[in-house]
Amino acid sequence: MFGTSAGNTAGTRHWKLLKIRSLFLVLSPECTPYSNIQNLNMRTPMGKAKVEAARRRGDVHLMFCVTLARRQMDGGRYFVYEHPKSAVSWDNPNVAKLASTPGVMRTELDQCEFGLVSEDELGKAPAKKPTSLLTNSVEVDRMMSVKCQGGHRHVHLMSGRARAAAHYPAKCCRALCKGMKRQAKVDASGMLSTLIMAGWHDEVGEVSHVPEPWKKYWDDISGKELKPDLVRAAPVPRRRSSR
Numbered sequence: 001m002f003g004t005s006a007g008n009t010a011g012t013r014h015w016k017l018l019k020i021r022s023l024f025l026v027l028s029p030e031c032t033p034y035s036n037i038q039n040l041n042m043r044t045p046m047g048k049a050k051v052e053a054a055r056r057r058g059d060v061h062l063m064f065c066v067t068l069a070r071r072q073m074d075g076g077r078y079f080v081y082e083h084p085k086s087a088v089s090w091d092n093p094n095v096a097k098l099a100s101t102p103g104v105m106r107t108e109l110d111q112c113e114f115g116l117v118s119e120d121e122l123g124k125a126p127a128k129k130p131t132s133l134l135t136n137s138v139e140v141d142r143m144m145s146v147k148c149q150g151g152h153r154h155v156h157l158m159s160g161r162a163r164a165a166a167h168y169p170a171k172c173c174r175a176l177c178k179g180m181k182r183q184a185k186v187d188a189s190g191m192l193s194t195l196i197m198a199g200w201h202d203e204v205g206e207v208s209h210v211p212e213p214w215k216k217y218w219d220d221i222s223g224k225e226l227k228p229d230l231v232r233a234a235p236v237p238r239r240r241s242s243r
């Protein structure tokens, strides 16, 4: 498993990731420029220019993440791409195209169910932080599709609390690892089944289609050898066969 995050968004070393061939690649591009909260910063021309510049830089990273995800798929491997559910980056053409690719699932989860907590004036409480994943792993999708069951209040991740909550809770990481492990197991058992099935097909092929040039036929009375093609087309009662 190898992840990309805000910490390595820039620089040519980024492209070294193209050489990595891990079974799973977790992609977590920086989401701050795409947050709804940025709408508040876009109310002034200067603020708008700043946000747009940050999104242009972010778009390069998104494109890179999509490239990596496609390379994983092309190589028969897996990726997990994560961004907040409300991020405007889901409208990015590259991301939208990846999301609509056959075999790619969009998984919705609420991080309060994975133990994300934050604190406000009322004290500590779960933070919902609805999150979306794109993945081509069925097992990751199954494991991570957990929505809020209610029964608790949510701390809203405003006023700087969003940055403090920009980490995955341990339970979330464990669930993700479990999903990846299950996928690897399923794939391993699937390969075994495929090999067994392939063997069966070979057996059937030998019985049904392999010609038998070694078979020869003789006339019982004259003892002369008969032409095999004619014998097979119109069986003659008076014949014996030998290998």
Ligand SMILES: [Zn+2]
Residues within 6 Å of the ligand: 110, 112, 113, 126, 127, 128, 148, 149, 150, 152, 154
């Ligand atoms: Zn909740």
